[in-house]
Amino acid sequence: MSDEGPxxxxxxxxxxxxxxxxxxxxxxxxxxxxxxxxxxxxNPAVVQAALLQKVVDRADVQPGDLxxxxxxxxLAAPVNSIVFLLSNLPSYCPNxxxxxxxxxxxxxxxxxxxxxxxxFDPVGGHPMCGKETSGLENADPSLFKGAVFALVALxxxxxxxxxxxxxxxxxxxxxxxxxxxxxxxxxVAATSHLPYLISNALAFCTPVSAAPLTATGFASATRxxxxxxxxxxxxxxxxxxxxxASLHQYRDHLAMLENLLSTGDxxxxxxxxxxxxxxxxxxxxxxxxxxx
Amino acid sequence: MSDEGPxxxxxxxxxxxxxxxxxxxxxxxxxxxxxxxxxxxxNPAVVQAALLQKVVDRADVQPGDLxxxxxxxxLAAPVNSIVFLLSNLPSYCPNxxxxxxxxxxxxxxxxxxxxxxxxFDPVGGHPMCGKETSGLENADPSLFKGAVFALVALxxxxxxxxxxxxxxxxxxxxxxxxxxxxxxxxxVAATSHLPYLISNALAFCTPVSAAPLTATGFASATRxxxxxxxxxxxxxxxxxxxxxASLHQYRDHLAMLENLLSTGDxxxxxxxxxxxxxxxxxxxxxxxxxxx
Numbered sequence: 219m220s221d222e223g224p225x226x227x228x229x230x231x232x233x234x235x236x237x238x239x240x241x242x243x244x245x246x247x248x249x250x251x252x253x254x255x256x257x258x259x260x261n262p263a264v265v266q267a268a269l270l271q272k273v274v275d276r277a278d279v280q281p282g283d284l285x286x287x288x289x290x291x292x293l294a295a296p297v298n299s300i301v302f303l304l305s306n307l308p309s310y311c312p313n314x315x316x317x318x319x320x321x322x323x324x325x326x327x328x329x330x331x332x333x334x335x336x337x338f339d340p341v342g343g344h345p346m347c348g349k350e351t352s353g354l355e356n357a358d359p360s361l362f363k364g365a366v367f368a369l370v371a372l373x374x375x376x377x378x379x380x381x382x383x384x385x386x387x388x389x390x391x392x393x394x395x396x397x398x399x400x401x402x403x404x405x406v407a408a409t410s411h412l413p414y415l416i417s418n419a420l421a422f423c424t425p426v427s428a429a430p431l432t433a434t435g436f437a438s439a440t441r442x443x444x445x446x447x448x449x450x451x452x453x454x455x456x457x458x459x460x461x462x463a464s465l466h467q468y469r470d471h472l473a474m475l476e477n478l479l480s481t482g483d484x485x486x487x488x489x490x491x492x493x494x495x496x497x498x499x500x501x502x503x504x505x506x507x508x509x510x
Numbered sequence: 511m512s513d514e515g516p517x518x519x520x521x522x523x524x525x526x527x528x529x530x531x532x533x534x535x536x537x538x539x540x541x542x543x544x545x546x547x548x549x550x551x552x553n554p555a556v557v558q559a560a561l562l563q564k565v566v567d568r569a570d571v572q573p574g575d576l577x578x579x580x581x582x583x584x585l586a587a588p589v590n591s592i593v594f595l596l597s598n599l600p601s602y603c604p605n606x607x608x609x610x611x612x613x614x615x616x617x618x619x620x621x622x623x624x625x626x627x628x629x630f631d632p633v634g635g636h637p638m639c640g641k642e643t644s645g646l647e648n649a650d651p652s653l654f655k656g657a658v659f660a661l662v663a664l665x666x667x668x669x670x671x672x673x674x675x676x677x678x679x680x681x682x683x684x685x686x687x688x689x690x691x692x693x694x695x696x697x698v699a700a701t702s703h704l705p706y707l708i709s710n711a712l713a714f715c716t717p718v719s720a721a722p723l724t725a726t727g728f729a730s731a732t733r734x735x736x737x738x739x740x741x742x743x744x745x746x747x748x749x750x751x752x753x754x755a756s757l758h759q760y761r762d763h764l765a766m767l768e769n770l771l772s773t774g775d776x777x778x779x780x781x782x783x784x785x786x787x788x789x790x791x792x793x794x795x796x797x798x799x800x801x802x
Contacts, residue, residue: 346725366722395722405720412715413731415767416708421793422786423704423760428697429796430658430687433638436797438733439705443790445727451780454771465768468715469761475707476757479746488743494714498735501713504721505728 226385227252230289240320241294242357245273281310293319297452304330316379318343324370324399326456339379342370367392370399407460417442518677519544522581532612533586534649537565573602585611589744596622610635616691618748631671634662659684662691699752709734
């Protein structure tokens with residue numbers, strides 16, 4: 219964990235692209251702790267709200283010349299938007315700058331980062347937190363507290379950029395976890411993208427007539443179903459192979475459970491269900507960002 | 511909703527079989543509001559705790575002669591245990607009595623109720639609430655508050671038994687919903703038993719190495735995975751056909767999502783995912799026990 223403390227950004231100009239849940243929450247932490255905080259969001263209403271609520275020092279729908287002398291650029295948008303922003307960054311930003319993103323998949327973004335001119339010093343990032351709700355109106359400075367924050371270094375990433383990334387993660391209250399982009403994408407396919415698909419499929423298949431017989435368990439199992447499709451379509455596109463592999467293995471396991479139930483092999487069925495429950499306990503034990 | 515009020519049970523002797531989460535929570539509501547509250551639980555430690563904490567007036571591991579003059583018997587146990595208790599009820603209970611159960615499936619239980627001697631007046635019941643934790647130590651009188659309480663009348667069920675069931679449901683703070691046993695079982699296959707299986711299968715398939723990259727979404731999607739296997743094996747056994755039908759339809763839908771992702775038909779994939787999200791909103795709208 220970084221011990222750089224809250225003073226680390228005091229002399230820095232930080233710009234955030236995307237003032238939704240993630241970017242807005244980060245802005246609420248950074249505000250007042252850096253020399254200047256600039257927000258860029260394509261939605262004029264969001265820009266206006268961010269200025270009114272003083273979430274940032276300056277904001278606009280386009281960067282214009284707001285990014286002159288920026289030290290750190292944070293890209294907090296759906297994956298494909300981040301890739302697009304990276305391709306335009308050289309024209310937005312004339313000087314040297316560090317770049318980090320908050321995108322849900324890392325391979326496509328790190329590949330785009332690799333093509334940046336060498337005045338940029340990029341690090342891939344992914345805060346492992348979220349909410350059912352989205353948008354600046356739900357932004358919350360405590361969103362990142364205690365969460366794991368995945369970080370991906372490129373070959374070109376400098377030690378200063380690594381240190382800055384860790385200082386940012388520390389300021390947000392998260393725990394840095396450095397890993398490879400491909401490993402990250404394979405892991406989140408299993409822990410985040412597959413859960414989204416199976417939760418959404420469950421919501422799709424449930425007859426509305428059964429609604430009065432839903433309880434908290436159903437709400438919990440389908441909570442992810444409503445995640446923003448804008449965000450998820452980019453995820454499904456940029457992490458397709460890993461998601462397909464997870465989904466295929468999952469469907470095979472479901473087919474096995476169905477077969478055991480159908481043939482009445484309750485001993486073996488119970489064994490697998492107990493193994494599932496035990497594996498969940500094991501994962502929970504190793505998942506606590508707070509205990510890393 | 512019944513307006514019988516809390517005084518309805520003042521002159522009645524109520525006995526609860528099973529002082530786990532459900533039976534214990536009901537006991538904490540009924541204590542002091544009936545002439546006598548008797549608890550039967552096969553676990554001596556639970557019986558001792560129930561007496562020490564004054565959850566009931568009297569308790570034992572066997573009914574012995576504790577059920578003489580009982581007015582209402584509540585069966586709060588896994589489904590097969592309820593069926594077993596029903597077969598023994600005539601020997602436990604020499605006089606006339608009303609019987610209600612809190613079991614998760616209704617067909618097998620209502621069939622067993624049908625064979626009771628005619629001095630018994632039975633109603634099937636299923637409170638649509640729960641917790642991740644089980645046992646008397648987690649019993650909570652507010653567990654039932656605002657939940658739907660499914661009720662099933664048999665042909666032989668008297669108007670007085672219906673009224674008593676509604677009074678009990680009202681005292682617990684739940685909303686009665688009368689329906690047919692087969693309809694109940696088909697609905698909960700979709701809203702409760704299928705969610706358990708897919709949640710458990712997800713927990714089974716997740717590699718422990720990915721644990722640091724789990725967030726609240728994963729916890730939510732796998733929350734049901736740890737539901738007591740004792741309870742769930744009875745459910746899977748007694749509601750097998752409806753669960754198999756739900757599971758099969760669900761696997762077909764997942765296969766369709768996999769196919770669309772694999773062939774890159776993102777337009778159709780997005781359409782189905784948005785439909786899933788919308789169906790969840792629709793179900794949530796019609797599921798609020800509190801607004802019934």
